[in-house]
Amino acid sequence: MPPAVIAGILAITSVSAQKKTPPKKLRWKIQQLHRDNNEGCALGDINGDGKVDVVAGEYWYEAPEFKQHRLRHLIPFGKDYLQDNSDHVLDVDGDGDLDVVAGGFTLPEVYWFENPGPGKYDSPDGWTAHQLVDTGTKHNEATYLRDLDGDGTPEWVEDSWKDDNPMEAYQFAQDENGKPILKRHTLSEHGQGHGIGFGDLNKDGKEDIIFMQGWLEQPADGAFSGRWKWHKDFELPHGSCPILIVDLDEDGDNDIIWADGHNYGLYWEERQEPQSDGATTWRQHLIDKKFSQGHSLAWADIDNDQEPELITGKRYHAHSGNDPGAEDGNTIQYYDWNKNDHTWTKHVIAQGTAGEGPGIGLQIRVADLDNNGWKDIVVPGKSGTYIIWNQGWTKPK
Numbered sequence: 132m133p134p135a136v137i138a139g140i141l142a143i144t145s146v147s148a149q150k151k152t153p154p155k156k157l158r159w160k161i162q163q164l165h166r167d168n169n170e171g172c173a174l175g176d177i178n179g180d181g182k183v184d185v186v187a188g189e190y191w192y193e194a195p196e197f198k199q200h201r202l203r204h205l206i207p208f209g210k211d212y213l214q215d216n217s218d219h220v221l222d223v224d225g226d227g228d229l230d231v232v233a234g235g236f237t238l239p240e241v242y243w244f245e246n247p248g249p250g251k252y253d254s255p256d257g258w259t260a261h262q263l264v265d266t267g268t269k270h271n272e273a274t275y276l277r278d279l280d281g282d283g284t285p286e287w288v289e290d291s292w293k294d295d296n297p298m299e300a301y302q303f304a305q306d307e308n309g310k311p312i313l314k315r316h317t318l319s320e321h322g323q324g325h326g327i328g329f330g331d332l333n334k335d336g337k338e339d340i341i342f343m344q345g346w347l348e349q350p351a352d353g354a355f356s357g358r359w360k361w362h363k364d365f366e367l368p369h370g371s372c373p374i375l376i377v378d379l380d381e382d383g384d385n386d387i388i389w390a391d392g393h394n395y396g397l398y399w400e401e402r403q404e405p406q407s408d409g410a411t412t413w414r415q416h417l418i419d420k421k422f423s424q425g426h427s428l429a430w431a432d433i434d435n436d437q438e439p440e441l442i443t444g445k446r447y448h449a450h451s452g453n454d455p456g457a458e459d460g461n462t463i464q465y466y467d468w469n470k471n472d473h474t475w476t477k478h479v480i481a482q483g484t485a486g487e488g489p490g491i492g493l494q495i496r497v498a499d500l501d502n503n504g505w506k507d508i509v510v511p512g513k514s515g516t517y518i519i520w521n522q523g524w525t526k527p528k
Contacts, residue, residue, distance in 0.1 A: 157434060157505075158522040159480050161489060164192050165199065166515040168213045170446075170492025174500075174509060175220035175229045178249055183500050185509055186231055187516040188215050189257075194500065197518070202231060203244055203257040210451040211513060214238055216493050217274040221285070223263075223303065223311050231258070232276070234289065237269045241287065241301075241313060263287075263303075264313035268296055273372040273493045277329050279338050280354035287313055290327035290342070290372060298322040298340065298347060300354070318359045319347055325392065326370020330377075332385055332411070341387065343370045346411075364411045365400075369393040371428050371443075372493055381470060387413070390425030390443060393454045397425050397443065418466060418475050423456025424449045429495040433465060433506045433521060441466040441475070442497065447490040447513045461490035461514055480508070480519060489517040 169188025177184040182194035191202045205213040214235030223230040223243045231244040244258040270293035276285035279300055287301040297320050301313035324343025332339040337349040340359070344366060347359040367374065367389050375388040379399060387400040397420070400413040418441075426446035430439045444463035445456070452458070461483045467476040481489050492512035500507045505521035 155524045156478065157480075158525055160520040160522055161481055162197075162518045162520060163489075164197060164516045164518060165190060168207075168211050168513045169205065169215050169511050169516060170213070170494075170513065171215045171218040171233065172492075172494050172496055172509050172511040172516060173218040173220045173231070174496045174498050177220070177229055177246065178252070179228060183498055185496075185500075185516075185518065186218050186220060187509075187511050188213060188218070191231075193252075200252045201255060201257045203260065206235070206238075208237060211448060212236060212451075216271055218494070219274070219276045221276065221303075232263070232287070234266075234271055234274050236271055238271075239266045239269050240264070241266060241274075243311060261311065263311060264301060264315065266299070266301075266315075268293075270296060272325055273327070275327070275329070275373070277338070279329075279349070281338070286316075286354075288327070288340075290325070291323040292325045294324045294344065295321045296323040298342070298359070302355075316355045318354075319361055320358070322347060322359075322361050324370070326367055326372060326374050326389065328370075328374030328376050328387075328389075330375075330385055332376060334384065341374050341376060343367050362411065365413060371426060373428060375428055375430050375441075377430065377439075379468060379470065380473060388418075388428065388430075388441060390428060392426035392446070393424060393449055395420045395423045395456060397422075416473075419477060422462050422464075423459055424454055425491075427491050427493055427495050429497055429508075431497040431506060433497065433508070434467070435505065435523075438468070441468065442495055442508065444480075444489070444491040444495075444510070446492060447486050458485045460484050461486065461488045463489050463491065463508070463510065463519065486514050488514065489519060490514050 172187040184194050185192040190199050216236050219232045220229040228246040230246050234241045241263045242260045270291045272290045272292045275288045278285045298318045300316050304314040326343050328341040340347040345363040350356045369392045371390040376385045379386045384402040390397045397418040403412040422445050424446040425443045429442040442465045463480040490512040496509040497506050505523050507521045508519040
């Protein structure tokens, strides 16, 4: 059975053989911040000193030395999991500093962790936790902050691996006592599945949601005016977190980039002419099938060529070692897209044995942490949390 069926059209092309070796390559330096099983991370100026700090699971790391501070305590579950599938930073209470918002894989509650402020960062108990909502769902693959209604404030969106769970978005609001809460909006009664992405798929100027079982079209009257229309145009089994929506070939419509989070396979789907009933159709292209569990993707310019690159890697023990390729070596890599001949060039950033060295978890964060003009990469995972420092191009010999 093929890894994805796109409106009855399946065409797979492999990564092109490179005609020439790139004249230069990026240099990288790897720094491990901590070794645990946490798989979420976020970036932001936690202490207000103008420097970008790292949040990852139970700790935050203070720039520029990235000193470790306790943030919270996580609950272990299963064979090798911690209850953190994503971390986000946001000023929840409006007091001018960044708080942390997070949920868990099998926990229905969403919490925000209140930034205690300077001088109070070393409590052994961490930050004060406040519940924002009980979602009632316990099958959370990953979570996102995404501004669906265009009002400048992101909503909280959960991606569930349970296909018949509802697709819901939550607005940050306050109750009658001024307490921060999340306000529930059901976008689709039944419309979930492993993997999710956001973007204007139909070019109507509004955010749509793509997921394992197709895509949801935002209503013309706005994100929370009613149910979103479900277009069951394709399936993306075990889709990545996120699935990317990008106009790769610059033909005016958006294409899709995704990976199989629990098997081998990284793909892009080229938008084709719609069917007579308006259903979207796609042509599938293989980018790379030499690594497994590409569970998370990022799209950012890390080589300073003014064009984004595709960043991913192997998630170590995504299903506790039960996926194909589970014991393959850890890897982090990026891919250059050539829009002229529609090919990808693969560049290895880091690689090691299974469970050693950086791999990916549920989030890949990219920012210039040391202000040297080159974007760095932060990855959490079951082999630890790492900063991968971008040191620019190799110096010519």
